[in-house]
Amino acid sequence: MTLSLSSIAEQLGLEFTGEDKQITGVNTLEKAGPGDVSFLVNPKYARLLETTSAGAVLTGPDYADRVQSALISSNVYLDLAKIVKLFEVPQGRMSGTSELSCVHESADIAESATVYPFAFIGENARIGEDTVIFPGCYVGESTVIGRECIVYPNAVLMGGCELGDNSIIQPGAVIGADGFGYAQTPFGHMKIPQIGKVCLGDNVEIGANTAVDRAALDVTSIGPGTKIDNLVQVGHNVQMGKHCLVVGQVGIGGSTTIGDNVVLGGQAGIADNVTIGSNVKVGGQAGISNRLDDGSVVSGSPSMPYSTYLKAMGVCAPKLPDLFKKVKKLEKRLATLEEAQGDDHDKT
Amino acid sequence: MTLSLSSIAEQLGLEFTGEDKQITGVNTLEKAGPGDVSFLVNPKYARLLETTSAGAVLTGPDYADRVQSALISSNVYLDLAKIVKLFEVPQGRMSGTSELSCVHESADIAESATVYPFAFIGENARIGEDTVIFPGCYVGESTVIGRECIVYPNAVLMGGCELGDNSIIQPGAVIGADGFGYAQTPFGHMKIPQIGKVCLGDNVEIGANTAVDRAALDVTSIGPGTKIDNLVQVGHNVQMGKHCLVVGQVGIGGSTTIGDNVVLGGQAGIADNVTIGSNVKVGGQAGISNRLDDGSVVSGSPSMPYSTYLKAMGVCAPKLPDLFKKVKKLEKRLATLEEAQGDDHDKT
Amino acid sequence: MTLSLSSIAEQLGLEFTGEDKQITGVNTLEKAGPGDVSFLVNPKYARLLETTSAGAVLTGPDYADRVQSALISSNVYLDLAKIVKLFEVPQGRMSGTSELSCVHESADIAESATVYPFAFIGENARIGEDTVIFPGCYVGESTVIGRECIVYPNAVLMGGCELGDNSIIQPGAVIGADGFGYAQTPFGHMKIPQIGKVCLGDNVEIGANTAVDRAALDVTSIGPGTKIDNLVQVGHNVQMGKHCLVVGQVGIGGSTTIGDNVVLGGQAGIADNVTIGSNVKVGGQAGISNRLDDGSVVSGSPSMPYSTYLKAMGVCAPKLPDLFKKVKKLEKRLATLEEAQGDDHDKT
Structure with a gap:
């Protein structure tokens, strides 16, 4: 399946920037080649825009000027789903009711x-x-x-x-x-x-x-x-x-x-x-x-x-052994104080 | 499958109250119609006896007088299993060894x-x-x-x-x-x-x-x-x-x-x-x-x-962040006391 | 499948002690009979060597003298895998491509x-x-x-x-x-x-x-x-x-x-x-x-x-109800002390 970037943009109602080109598939920024559309959702991976070989990148307007050709989307995952659908080859090749059923x-x-x-x-x-x-x-x-x-x-x-x-x-x-x-x-x-x-x-x-x-x-x-x-x-x-x-x-x-x-x-x-x-x-x-x-x-x-949960099980639970030790120490220190207090009272 | 309430009672060795009627299925108190037997096990749902359309209800002796027709059982689940068995249509329709096996x-x-x-x-x-x-x-x-x-x-x-x-x-x-x-x-x-x-x-x-x-x-x-x-x-x-x-x-x-x-x-x-x-x-x-x-x-x-488990994980675990704060406060208060105690001793 | 102990030892490159015999299978120390090889890995089960009916036991050198016939191995699990392989009857009996596929x-x-x-x-x-x-x-x-x-x-x-x-x-x-x-x-x-x-x-x-x-x-x-x-x-x-x-x-x-x-x-x-x-x-x-x-x-x-984890969740978690009680008591004792301290200060 080969589709031009412009026809993809048209089918999805998206703007595209850069030159038009022939697209034959979809892949990740790392794996995409010149014939692939790729995509960027998470800003965390924006650095990959510098190194990707993708022919075009589907992304939000903020990143469009960082790639040669961009498809500009306000819902990247949704438009990704639609583009992948264009290139999908469904599983199975038969039709009709088989005589072996x-x-x-x-x-x-x-x-x-x-x-x-x-x-x-x-x-x-x-x-x-x-x-x-x-x-x-x-x-x-x-x-x-x-x-x-x-x-x-x-x-x-x-x-x-x-x-x-x-x-x-x-x-x-x-x-x-x-x-x-x-x-x-x-x-x-x-x-x-x-x-x-x-x-x-x-x-x-x-x-x-x-x-x-x-x-x-x-x-x-x-x-x-x-x-x-x-x-x-x-x-x-x-x-x-x-x-x-x-x-x-x-x-x-x-x-x-x-x-x-x-x-x-x-x-x-x-x-x-x-x-x-x-x-x-x-x-x-x-x-x-x-x-x-x-x-x-x-x-x-x-x-x-x-x-x-984040505080109780994530932060506190691993510190329980420390807490048990602390409480034990507190008990001792308190006993010491109480004893001293008793002594003081005895003195007075 | 249609069975009279009296014949169901007879097959299961149960007493029944109210008028005899034709039964064609089993369903829950909410879903049962006049041709269905329903059942009550958990007293929590006893209020449904007022509103159910069930033709008869399988239940313990305590609830029998709250419905038009009752099958009285000392083990409702067991008798339910037996009644459902009467109306069960097993999966599958074939018999013998298929030539396609x-x-x-x-x-x-x-x-x-x-x-x-x-x-x-x-x-x-x-x-x-x-x-x-x-x-x-x-x-x-x-x-x-x-x-x-x-x-x-x-x-x-x-x-x-x-x-x-x-x-x-x-x-x-x-x-x-x-x-x-x-x-x-x-x-x-x-x-x-x-x-x-x-x-x-x-x-x-x-x-x-x-x-x-x-x-x-x-x-x-x-x-x-x-x-x-x-x-x-x-x-x-x-x-x-x-x-x-x-x-x-x-x-x-x-x-x-x-x-x-x-x-x-x-x-x-x-x-x-x-x-x-x-x-x-x-x-x-x-x-x-x-x-x-x-x-x-x-x-x-x-x-x-x-x-x-109920106490440790159900009650205590969610309160761990509080406990950690409490212990921290205790340490401070204790340190304050210890200091004061030291001062007192210095004074004496 | 019958193999002599000596041929098993030879195939696996292992030493064997005791008399040679015909072996027809592999089983656990409890279940093995005179025609079976058994095995001992975990010293915890060494007492079973006294009672096993196994014809031979695959084990490390330390246990070889405690059985009639032993296959001596420096990696019992590995050699066990190899011996079991000798006696394995694979699942399935057909070959070729079935006309029913x-x-x-x-x-x-x-x-x-x-x-x-x-x-x-x-x-x-x-x-x-x-x-x-x-x-x-x-x-x-x-x-x-x-x-x-x-x-x-x-x-x-x-x-x-x-x-x-x-x-x-x-x-x-x-x-x-x-x-x-x-x-x-x-x-x-x-x-x-x-x-x-x-x-x-x-x-x-x-x-x-x-x-x-x-x-x-x-x-x-x-x-x-x-x-x-x-x-x-x-x-x-x-x-x-x-x-x-x-x-x-x-x-x-x-x-x-x-x-x-x-x-x-x-x-x-x-x-x-x-x-x-x-x-x-x-x-x-x-x-x-x-x-x-x-x-x-x-x-x-x-x-x-x-x-x-072992300390926090294994040891401490079940003691949380106790810890909560202890901290509550500590708070009370501390309050008592603080009050007394206050009184003392008032007195001075």
Whole structure:
């Protein structure tokens, strides 16, 4: 793919400075060559502008005069996303329904959809227009997948689940496995059959090898625009809102409710039955077992306000051995004083 | 599926109050309609009894008179499990061995077993009666699966492993991958071939995308009735007892021994070569690197008794910045006193 | 497989003591029978030498006279690896390219390679000599796999990735899924297409259900000889050096750089954009968000030097409730003294 800098600028509605040139790709400032567009967001890396070989640099107006050719943007990441999209070569090369797939005769596959070899599509499943099902995927009976979705290799969508339009399921993700629910009996743990389902809104992305469990009854629900990273665990009956970001290896316990625009840092753990408001930020490895109000910013396990965490766990915790010594010394000095005081009193 | 309330009561040996009616499903108090049975366990939600549309409610005797029709139970979760079982529609619709599977001619598949398309069954593998192997599963050579097991899509059972009866393997789980064992050499890490196996007892459940490694030599063993959630890591040569519950994303290091009826909270980590007794409870995100005696209840990383943890990490840790300030002030006040004391002594 | 003790000793260049005998396997001191070689590394288990039924024991010179037959080694783990290798029966029994696989006509598969049923090999992919691709694997277009690699069942290698020689990909691992990158817009998170790739060096091992994301642009890189355990998350654009050991469930954020010979303990989390030197050791469950110099040994979340961690979090943290009480008492005693002092001054 070759595009002129001027045509890129035009497509994105951006101004460009310097000479027009042919662009064949996108790369970092260090790795870009004369045919690449690169980008600068963080002023910390501005020194790389001196040494980059990039043919053009996408950046804010402040840096435009420091490079030969610039695309001037007020939202570099957004425009970067758009430029990369121009040069993207999607994964996979096939179209249509492969004869090596296994599609139930009652399944409703849009004509423009793609079903790769070794994909299994169950009874009454529905797959929308332009959706792609990669090899080794399992789509259970009555599962409904919207249009323009991508289900990458070996993802599993158990029966009865629903995916909105423009959803992306990364490889090996499992949607709709049984939740972890047992009744205690004198003879051991008796499985409570999990007969609910999972509903994902439009524009949801689910990471590689992530698991989103089906509800015990009712629905596990992920709101539109929410993005979930790899190896995340979402328990049964979780209700997650819109436009959340859930970073890798987060665990969310059953029946927990999460608002909109929530960010959960990597490896954070949320207990069962917790309510988390909207616009909450949870730090990496944090442990949450109590309600968090809208706008909370917390870290630590157990969690505390982020500003407290920085001082308590970041600054104070490593100095605990010193503090213990200090207090011990204080006790001695105080005892000495008390003794002296006693002596003085005795004297008086 | 439609069942009368009276027939459900009869099948479960429960008393029922109110009028008999036709029941078609089970749902929560909020979501249940007139054709549903719902349930109340936690008194906290008793107010929902006033507003629910449920046709009948399964609950303890104390609440029976607050609803039109009640199923009266002394173990609501257990009876809920049984009722849900009545209405469960199992995943999957096929039976028999699919022509699109690949089964080695020496494999011994029970006639009542189901092998879906794209499942691979290796040499001398054995699959018991009524067991179901979903699409994309791999069953390695000489692996033995008991009767009435379910192996969900894309699960992998490497060669030489054994699964007891009534086991459930959720999608994407991997049983019998190589343990993480290397000999250090001047030229790098040299792999110690992992030639042991994995044995799962009867009634074991393994969660989605969980990994249970084969032993280096000998056996990695999970006792009967133990239930393991999603994305859990069980290292090579782990010996786990009966009726344990292992919540999502727990990690268990190699050669660790765990007793019976142990509960490991989500994201807890157990180091290598640790011995954990029976009836132990480990909190979420706890870190265990030392022996735990029978009946221990611990939390925190590194772990401490749960009651200590609540005070030390829950109450005290966030107040550390205050404590440090207090101690600093104490030092000053003490120095002032000491000085005054010195002055007094000088005076005397 | 049966080998005489003398031939084992000869193949490994080891001395042996006691009588020669036929050996058919390897097992632990507890489990070994008269036909097995066993081994002793840790002196802690030396008492088992009295009771073992092992036909021979591989051990250092100090213990050789305590058993009937010994193989004497100066590096027991290394020689154990070699002996186990002699008795190893590799997983899988097939060879050649199965007619039940789906291989693109442009793919270049070495004649000595094995491609199992239900494996998918995309356009222009290349697979080296003696490499084995197990059932259910996906090898995307233009992905290049070296020689003598093993790709276990249901592993996914997305398009454009590269694996060095002698690499091992455990079941369910995902190499080259999209990194987690979005531009923030008023309408939600807009995906930045991930058009980079993943390169693994020679002798790399990737654990079961581990995910290594493709770079946004450029390359996610894992150096030769590095071994990664199960359920690990490696973010996009991570640069990891040679001969590292990454234990189960570790999470490594995007664009983080890691040196050579680094050991990351289980469940440790490394934030985005962090630089970690060589020969660093990170404890289990540690949380790293700042640069670590060469040779650092750290633990805790947030991390601190390991020796500090042992005292601060291991010894002091559980005593915090006591410390808080002590300080409260100190304050009271000090107030009493101050009052008395005031009185005394009043008196004078």
